[in-house]
Amino acid sequence: MADTMQFDLVSPERRLASLQASAVQIPGTEGDMTAMPDHAATITTLRPGILRAETAQGASEYVVTGGFAEIGAEGITVLAEKAIPVDEMTKAHLDELVAGARAAHEQAEKANGDHNLVADAAKLLADMEALGDHMSL
Structure with missing residues (x-):
């Protein structure tokens, strides 16, 4: 099992993150979930909430208003309707x-x-x- 996975977070305004993460907590419309390396392939819609990526440098948190998350063999890609780093909110x-x-x-x-x-x-x-x-x- 790999220790990290590629995590990309993109909104229409900008790319907010492209980093190696050990876990990503996702506010899904069907319930919150945590994606980790080697997670089963999944696509989920997002609800407004806090998306949190755990990295070797610490946690990065983002406010998302909706969108989609795709978890696959290459990692996780989040396409957010709107996303703002929590420290900029x-x-x-x-x-x-x-x-x-x-x-x-x-x-x-x-x-x-x-x-x-x-x-x-x-x-x-x-x-x-x-x-x-x-x-x-």
């Missing part, structure tokens, strides 16, 4: 994310469409607010 960033989630929820409610869309928007808003509480922002 500010109250203004959080307020912007919560405002976007709130707007999406209001729009889904006004559309009187699919109940699942309204529920998904409500879940996104709740996740964003919980993220702020978790980070004490």
Whole structure:
């Protein structure tokens, strides 16, 4: 078994990480998971939360708002809708994310469409607010 795996984190704005990690904790929509070297091939969607990569230099943490994680033989690649290193996260960033989630929820409610869309928007808003509480922002 290998000790590390390649970990890449990319958002539309920039590449945030490309490093060797011993473990990556992923906030998945079906539940949190930890990927380690030689993990079974998996693709999962992300929910808003903290993604944490364990490296020889210590842990790197990132706030992600959604996206996908692909775990394979070569390592793990995360394509995030938005990603911000935790040490760069500010109250203004959080307020912007919560405002976007709130707007999406209001729009889904006004559309009187699919109940699942309204529920998904409500879940996104709740996740964003919980993220702020978790980070004490």
